[in-house]
Amino acid sequence: MKMVYALVSKAIGDAYASKVELIMVKEATLFYVASRWNSSHSLLLECDFSNVVGWIKKPNNVPWKLRPFIMQTLKLLNNVLRWDIRHILRFANEAADSLAKEGCFKLRVYYG
Template sequence: MFSKASQRVDANMAEILANREAIKIFLALRWVRSHTLMVESNSSNVVSWIRNPKRAQWKHKRDLMILEGIKRRIGECSVRKINREANDIVDELAKSGMREEELLFICD
């Protein structure tokens, strides 16, 4: 699980930026080549766009292409849609207004 404060953006962009940051963190880990990264999102749009950036809205394409470039540098990455209820902890952190300098990263 990953949570970080971000600038004020729409929900899709916030999800894209969170996924990009999580993938960058995974890229820096020593087991990046020996483990599969599983990205979970409660946004059907973002899951679809991460899988196929060409489907994204024009305003998100640049960020998704950056994410795609980062994704290519890791071994294997799977992206799946989860229900909003499964994302309760991260949503609560977002609603509580984590300060920008705070970062939460839980690896299970």
């Protein structure tokens, strides 16, 4: 099966870690839904914040102030045929985190 790997980073501004991760999961999902790969490839979201992974899988557990981000993301994911989200270790996500901290917007797409 062919794979498409996209590394997404974006400057969010001042926010706490869980909100930043939720926004980035939503942004990555939005990019995927708008792409041509939505009809031919599965979406695998990787997140280094285990709470966010749990909240996407069980949205009833999300704190109220973060609920709008979860609901928007789940609405986008309803347009994806096959998707999954998994937790990755923080060091595996260093590239995206460091770019975001520098205030960069980057989208790198790799084909395999």
